[in-house]
Structures are given as C-alpha cells and as structure tokens.
Amino acid sequence: MSKILIVLYPDPVTGYPPEYARDTIPSINDYPGGATLPSPQALDFTPGELLGCVSGGLGLRDWLESEGHTVVVTSDKEGPDSVFERELPDADIVISQPFWPAYLTPERIEKARNLKLVVTAGIGSDHTDLDAANARGITVAEVTYSNSISVAEHTVMQVLVLVRDFVKQHEISAAGGWNIADAVERSYDLEGMRVGVFAAGRIGRAVIERLAPFGVHLSYTDRFRLSEDYERKYNLTYHDSIESLVQNIDVLTVHAPLTAETRGLLNTELLNTMPRGAYIVNPARAAIADRDAIVQALESGQLAGYAGDVWDPQPAPVDHPWRTMPHNAMTPHTSGTSLSGQARYAAGTREILEDWFAGNDIRPEYLIVEGGSYKGVGATSYAKVPTKADEGQAELSQATS
Structure with missing residues (x-):
C-alpha cells in the first residue's frame, strides 16, 4: 500500500x-x-x-x-x-x-x-x-x-479585456459613474490587429482557432512548424523565432512550457523590440517573463497592457508588483x-x-x-x-x- x-x-x-x-x-x-x-x-x-x-x-x-x-x-x-x-x-x-x-x-x-x-x-x-x-x-x-480549452477561453477573454480596457470601464460602472470619455480613452477594437502566438501546442492552436473569427492577422512561432494546410486554413504567418515574431504583432499570447530556454525570455531587451502599445497575455508560466521588465514596460508605455493568471511564486505574495502595476488584468491562477x-x-x-x-x-x-x-x-x-x-x-x- x-x-x-x-x-x-x-x-x-x-x-x-x-x-x-x-x-x-x-x-x-x-x-x-x-x-x-x-x-x-x-x-x-x-x-x-x-x-x-x-x-x-x-x-x-x-x-x-x-x-x-x-x-x-x-x-x-x-x-x-x-x-x-x-x-x-x-x-x-x-x-x-x-x-x-x-x-x-x-x-x-x-x-x-x-x-x-x-x-x-x-x-x-x-x-x-x-x-x-x-x-x-x-x-x-x-x-x-x-484543461487546455479552459485556458484558451481564459486567454481570449483576457485579450479582449485588455484591448477594450474592460477593467477600467467596469470600475467606473461599479463606482456609480458614467464617465464615457474616461472609459474609452484606451479602448480599441481587436479587429484588424496582429496577434502572435508563442508556442502553438494544443492551447496555442485553440487560441488561434477562437481568435480567427475576430478578423485578426495571426502569426506564430513554435519548435515544430504546423502543417501547410493548417497555416492556410487560418492564414497563419510562421516566424522561426520569438525575436522575429514580437516585432510584427500588436498582441502576444504565451503558451510555452517553462524550460531553461524560455525562463526570463520576455525581458527588457525583447520587450523593447515590440511595437509601442503592444499587449501581452501570458497564461503559461510567469517566469517566462522578467517580472520587473514587465512593470517597467507598462509604466513607460512600451506595453499598453499585460494580463495572465500565472505568478512566480504561487501563490503570489500580497506585495507582488503585478497586483498593482498599471494597465494589468491579472487573475489568480484560475484559467485551467x-x-x-x-x-x-x-x-x-x-x-x-x-x-x-x-x-x-x-x-x-x-x-x-x-x-x-x-x-x-x-x-x-x-x-x-x-x-x-x-x-x-x-x-x-x-x-x-
């Protein structure tokens, strides 16, 4: 026994x-x-x-x-x-x-x-x-x-929450306000944006399939390239590295496992190569991102928003800077x-x-x-x-x- x-x-x-x-x-x-x-x-x-x-x-x-x-x-x-x-x-x-x-x-x-x-x-x-x-x-x-589909659904939700700036709009509503201009000054349509998927495994592919009807331009990078038929079906552009991918997108979703190669990958140097005002949604592992680099990129305006539900460590301490950094839509690790x-x-x-x-x-x-x-x-x-x-x-x- x-x-x-x-x-x-x-x-x-x-x-x-x-x-x-x-x-x-x-x-x-x-x-x-x-x-x-x-x-x-x-x-x-x-x-x-x-x-x-x-x-x-x-x-x-x-x-x-x-x-x-x-x-x-x-x-x-x-x-x-x-x-x-x-x-x-x-x-x-x-x-x-x-x-x-x-x-x-x-x-x-x-x-x-x-x-x-x-x-x-x-x-x-x-x-x-x-x-x-x-x-x-x-x-x-x-x-x-x-729980792959569970995480994919959460990812799509957080992409929309960031791009439409839902958190601020809800806070205004809950506080009894009707401040329309304040509520929409950072709100955009997802339609027409360039969305990049880092790691097109089952979660990444589910995100691709769910975002495609929004009329976005989809691209991805992965250790293994997807089939030509799949790329054609979703009009996918393949990049052979994360460095190439992030230079050509407005929204990045992260679905890679945490390994020696991915730990700390989203650092200041990489973030600074992204178009100003890009968004990141990371439901994979928090340590793929450099904690302080994310905070600094949001404070400087290099990133327009960051969301996810993964933290390092877990549970996150009450003073973790991702709880209070600007333009975040973080949740506890609940997606899956x-x-x-x-x-x-x-x-x-x-x-x-x-x-x-x-x-x-x-x-x-x-x-x-x-x-x-x-x-x-x-x-x-x-x-x-x-x-x-x-x-x-x-x-x-x-x-x-």
Whole structure:
C-alpha cells in the first residue's frame, strides 16, 4: 500500500459550497483532433463539483482509502513546519495542481526517499525539478489536454479585456459613474490587429482557432512548424523565432512550457523590440517573463497592457508588483481550474493512479519523465534539444501548453 500526499488549494472562505450556480456541466465526448478524454474505471464525484480544494480532494480520498492506501490532503505547503514538509519524507506519491503547486525542488526530492510518482492534476509540471526526478528514476505525469480549452477561453477573454480596457470601464460602472470619455480613452477594437502566438501546442492552436473569427492577422512561432494546410486554413504567418515574431504583432499570447530556454525570455531587451502599445497575455508560466521588465514596460508605455493568471511564486505574495502595476488584468491562477476543467483533470488523475497501481503503462500523452529520461509529451516539450526520435513525436508536442 502507498502513502499519497495531495496538495490542493484551500476551501472557499465561506466554506465548501452546498450548491452551485448550475445544476450540470456540458458533456464533452472527445477533444479536438480526436484525442480521448480520461477514462478511469469509476468516479466518486459529480462533474461540476468543486474538486480542486481540500474538501473536494480531487474526488480521490474515498476510493484510495478503500483500497488500503494512506491519504493526506492539505493546502499547507509553505515552510519547514508545513504539513507538506512533514509528510513528504515517507510519501510514495505526490499530487498537486499548477494553481497551488507543491514545489518539488532537488532538496525536497532528496528528502523524499520513498517518492516514486508525481502527478500534476492539470497541465504543466515545471514545479517539479525534472532533472532531479530523472536522476532518481521518479515518474512524473500530468493530465494532458484536460484543461487546455479552459485556458484558451481564459486567454481570449483576457485579450479582449485588455484591448477594450474592460477593467477600467467596469470600475467606473461599479463606482456609480458614467464617465464615457474616461472609459474609452484606451479602448480599441481587436479587429484588424496582429496577434502572435508563442508556442502553438494544443492551447496555442485553440487560441488561434477562437481568435480567427475576430478578423485578426495571426502569426506564430513554435519548435515544430504546423502543417501547410493548417497555416492556410487560418492564414497563419510562421516566424522561426520569438525575436522575429514580437516585432510584427500588436498582441502576444504565451503558451510555452517553462524550460531553461524560455525562463526570463520576455525581458527588457525583447520587450523593447515590440511595437509601442503592444499587449501581452501570458497564461503559461510567469517566469517566462522578467517580472520587473514587465512593470517597467507598462509604466513607460512600451506595453499598453499585460494580463495572465500565472505568478512566480504561487501563490503570489500580497506585495507582488503585478497586483498593482498599471494597465494589468491579472487573475489568480484560475484559467485551467474551472469546474468543467476540474472534472476532467480529476478523472485523468484517477486514471493515472489506476494504471500505476495495476502496473499498466501510463498513456504516453500523460508522461513527462519515466525511468530516468523524458518520455511522451515530456520528450518534445521539456527536453533541452529535440532528437530525431522526438521529431517523430511532433504531434505529441502539440499536446502540451
């Protein structure tokens, strides 16, 4: 039997909800492109419930305990006396979400001598030191595509919020005002703007497909170029580097994984090559952007707006400058944890655990590292240099944000 440590965000301040705004959520039968949804043997929750908090427990506790496993569910993850730190040394499996990540540093991995499996309930496993996991032979998996559309929808929303300057208009309305001139002095139409997508994986492609009807001019860059048919369908312009892309756009959306190559990439030098008054929406990872460079670019007017829902670290401290910088439309890390998304990534987490306990192979599209090397999606998304074998998995690379 295993000890499973699950780190989730705290319950609502008003308590776990006794009811919800809607009685049901739509049933999704498959993902775009034909990929299949999670297929666990059973579920112990009703889709649409709040699963990502401690009381929700990803709908796993009853099942795991009925199988004889020890389950610890906590939101307490900071500091040497936290529940996470105390329970980690003898944990066999650690599960957390990108929205409230259990940071598994090399030091913590060294401390966790029993650790064999790390699961990201959602997409994005950079809160685990993947090199350290490889060195220890720990398997790392995530629920690929489970909340990709959730993040894409959030991205489109934030693009419109920035360009139309919605936040200021809503604040005027909420305050009882009718200051039309003040409300529209920074408001533009998205139609006709040049939108660049950094990393055209499943989230990036979903953003392209949802923005195309707005009459924008779309371009992108990615480690793997999309097909000619796809580029033609969406009138896409391909750039072979982020440096080329940002010089020719009005709006940049960011969907790359956090790697050594992307960390700090959106720095002052790169931002200064963008047309003055450009916008950035980053729902990927905050550390892809230089924190202070973003603030300075907004204060100087080089950027007209910045939005996203990712911070470094998470949760962000109350004095994080992105909370108060001008012309921001930041949210907590919520884009991928809608109630609809939670149902899918909770189901996928259970599927991964069922396969693990049964000794079955975990789906390649869920794998990040296994047996000391990058596997599946991880081989084409997190590995530093793609190999010839990786190039044959280009479609798998499109499965990650």
